[in-house]
Amino acid sequence: MLLQNSQSYPARQHVETSEANIAAENSNVCSMIKIVTGSASSFSATVKSSVLANLLPVFSATTIWLVLCLAPPCIAKGVNPEDGGIGGRIKDAARITATPERVKVSEGSSSTDISWNTGDGSTGFVFVTANGRPPVLVATGKEGNRVISWIRRGNYVFQLYGDAERRTLLSSVNVSGIVIEPETLSQRTNLSHGQLRWLLFAALLAVLYVALYLSSTGPVPTKFPIEPATSPHSLHVARNLLLGVAAFISVDGLVFHTHLYTSILAPESYAGRMAAITGAEKNRVSSGFKEVLVLGDSRMAEGFSAAVADKLSSVDGFKFVNLAEPASAVNIWDYMLREVDPARGRYWAIVVPYGIGFEPNSADHLRISMAAPLLRYGDCFDFASAFQRWSGRFRAFTACILRGSAFQSDLVNFLEHPIGRIRSLQTGPKRLQSRDLYKGRNYDIVGTSYDPKTGQVTFPPQLTGAQREAIRDSLLKPSQSEIQDFLRMQRDGIQRILNRYSASPTEIVLTPVPRGPFAGLPGASMTFHAVFPALTTQKSVFSLPEQTFDFLEKPEYYFDGFHLNAKGRQRFTETLVAELVGRLRSANSDGRVRSESRATAGRLSTGDGLNHRRVDEAN
Numbered sequence: 001m002l003l004q005n006s007q008s009y010p011a012r013q014h015v016e017t018s019e020a021n022i023a024a025e026n027s028n029v030c031s032m033i034k035i036v037t038g039s040a041s042s043f044s045a046t047v048k049s050s051v052l053a054n055l056l057p058v059f060s061a062t063t064i065w066l067v068l069c070l071a072p073p074c075i076a077k078g079v080n081p082e083d084g085g086i087g088g089r090i091k092d093a094a095r096i097t098a099t100p101e102r103v104k105v106s107e108g109s110s111s112t113d114i115s116w117n118t119g120d121g122s123t124g125f126v127f128v129t130a131n132g133r134p135p136v137l138v139a140t141g142k143e144g145n146r147v148i149s150w151i152r153r154g155n156y157v158f159q160l161y162g163d164a165e166r167r168t169l170l171s172s173v174n175v176s177g178i179v180i181e182p183e184t185l186s187q188r189t190n191l192s193h194g195q196l197r198w199l200l201f202a203a204l205l206a207v208l209y210v211a212l213y214l215s216s217t218g219p220v221p222t223k224f225p226i227e228p229a230t231s232p233h234s235l236h237v238a239r240n241l242l243l244g245v246a247a248f249i250s251v252d253g254l255v256f257h258t259h260l261y262t263s264i265l266a267p268e269s270y271a272g273r274m275a276a277i278t279g280a281e282k283n284r285v286s287s288g289f290k291e292v293l294v295l296g297d298s299r300m301a302e303g304f305s306a307a308v309a310d311k312l313s314s315v316d317g318f319k320f321v322n323l324a325e326p327a328s329a330v331n332i333w334d335y336m337l338r339e340v341d342p343a344r345g346r347y348w349a350i351v352v353p354y355g356i357g358f359e360p361n362s363a364d365h366l367r368i369s370m371a372a373p374l375l376r377y378g379d380c381f382d383f384a385s386a387f388q389r390w391s392g393r394f395r396a397f398t399a400c401i402l403r404g405s406a407f408q409s410d411l412v413n414f415l416e417h418p419i420g421r422i423r424s425l426q427t428g429p430k431r432l433q434s435r436d437l438y439k440g441r442n443y444d445i446v447g448t449s450y451d452p453k454t455g456q457v458t459f460p461p462q463l464t465g466a467q468r469e470a471i472r473d474s475l476l477k478p479s480q481s482e483i484q485d486f487l488r489m490q491r492d493g494i495q496r497i498l499n500r501y502s503a504s505p506t507e508i509v510l511t512p513v514p515r516g517p518f519a520g521l522p523g524a525s526m527t528f529h530a531v532f533p534a535l536t537t538q539k540s541v542f543s544l545p546e547q548t549f550d551f552l553e554k555p556e557y558y559f560d561g562f563h564l565n566a567k568g569r570q571r572f573t574e575t576l577v578a579e580l581v582g583r584l585r586s587a588n589s590d591g592r593v594r595s596e597s598r599a600t601a602g603r604l605s606t607g608d609g610l611n612h613r614r615v616d617e618a619n
Contacts, residue, residue: 093119094170096126096160103151105177109469110152112175114138115145116160125164127455129157134477135166137455150469153177164454249402256403262373266410266421267428270327270366274336275373280432281323281340289319290348292580293341295333298326299513300353302440302563308573313581318348320577329367330354330493331386334500335374344500349507349584351576352497354490355546364392368399372406375399386492388485440566441559448555450475450518467560474516474561498541509580510543514550514572517558544579 447460
């Protein structure tokens with residue numbers, strides 16, 4: 001799963017404001033305008049201030065911008081297809097219960113206590129079906145209880161069967177993960193949030209009233225007329241509103257579309273890390289070697305070592321740059337390349353991983369927040385089209401035009417703790433340095449076994465709860481629609497990268513990654529051939545064989561269900577560098593790299609597409 005973050009690259013997910021909240025805010029603003037307009041109409045005959053009439057729309061837009069940007073973030077309510085508490089009994093004595101059945105989830109995951117009893121002393125098998133995915137065995141025994149600590153947003157069906165083949169259903173219970181708005185640091189902070197919000201609304205109302213009051217022509221009255229009078233002059237409400245919208249967008253552009261705010265983003269946030277690594281790479285002085293850029297998510301960040309790669313390839317004059325970032329997706333990488341390589345000729349080659357998981361729709365806000373520092377006005381349609389749900393498209397489109405909408409949580413956090421933010425920004429260089437010096441985790445999950453027939457996972461005692469949760473997550477197969485959505489996003493993202501470098505001497509190298517610690521077992525993960533019929537290019541592109549890293553798909557090379565440990569990191573880097581250097585060593589007289597060693601090397605250049613690529617359903 002692309003969203004699994006490593007400990008070495010900390011990622012704290014910031015809660016994003018939904019578009020429904022923004023729409024509600026705008027609705028409130030519109031209703032206020034109507035009320036104030038009606039209240040001010042009786043005084044329109046004698047009101048005049050041409051200078052203020054031109055400036056007040058700017059003040060109004062600024063106030064609206066503050067309201068939208070400082071409004072407390074919220075999360076869309078969790079999907080609850082069925083209320084919990086359906087504990088259907090097929091046999092009178094058999095039962096399975098969950099406490100609680102409605103689990104409140106703020107950030108990460110939460111837990112529920114599952115208890116069961118077959119009633120007749122026979123062995124029971126407890127399976128869980130998460131969000132419509134294939135069932136996975138979580139417990140066995142005639143009776144017992146287990147704390148399930150990996151409940152997230154969605155619906156989980158726990159079923160008690162009388163056999164491992166799931167032929168005899170004894171009982172079932174539904175557990176719903178309900179997303180709630182997490183509390184901030186204290187109740188006092190929440191109270192100040194509410195006070196700040198109402199204060200901003202009051203200021204907005206006052207500014208709009210004064211703007212309308214002073215926008216009509218005529219002298220400013222010294223006293224109100226005794227009898228109502230009709231003014232021959234218009235209030236110019238439409239003009240002022242248009243000027244206000246223009247000023248609103250201008251203020252957002254001045255603050256958020258420049259380096260002004262991106263330079264103070266929280267360095268531990270998704271957006272902050274993305275801005276930091278792309279900014280550092282953009283400003284890095286060229287080494288003079290043949291530089292190879294490596295993209296990817298947390299799997300490549302944990303699995304590839306630029307330091308090891310440099311030692312192995314220094315004789316051939318290569319230098320590797322690791323720009324892989326946990327939680328990044330293929331639809332963001334093109335914007336990263338635009339930021340660090342605007343001339344499209346800085347790198348000798350670019351390594352793009354493929355077939356490494358799937359992206360759930362629930363991660364839309366995360367991807368938007370991470371890409372926000374890289375977005376421009378012209379990206380609004382292309383970036384929005386990468387999302388499946390209309391809600392995600394709307395938020396992506398809005399983030400391109402009003403980038404501040406993607407930074408709401410970060411802005412509120414900055415206003416609450418400005419001193420803490422300044423201190424954290426001072427550690428930025430150390431964070432980048434620790435990223436370069438990272439060598440991987442020195443432990444594994446040896447002793448963990450998985451039975452593909454029953455779905456049962458056995459853990460050794462030394463594994464932590466986080467490791468066990470990650471392993472269980474890696475065995476939850478995505479639905480077919482989720483896989484197809486990921487394939488489409490992957491095709492589109494890779495195609496954009498190919499189009500970007502179509503006229504460049506930079507080589508694009510497609511590489512698979514290890515699928516997981518159990519992918520090599522028969523039936524442990526279902527695979528299918530992902531065909532990319534629309535993936536075409538006019539330049540030479542080569543892909544490493546998909547079985548290149550099959551030897552790493554063992555528990556001894558992993559520290560959880562997704563990421564390679566230090567030993568696996570070393571072996572993966574050695575193999576990848578050996579494959580790449582063998583193909584990149586030769587160069588044409590014009591400096592371009594030839595890719596001619598295997599049948600897959602030139603397949604994309606003919607426009608036939610990339611055929612028979614495996615994507616692991618289990619991840």
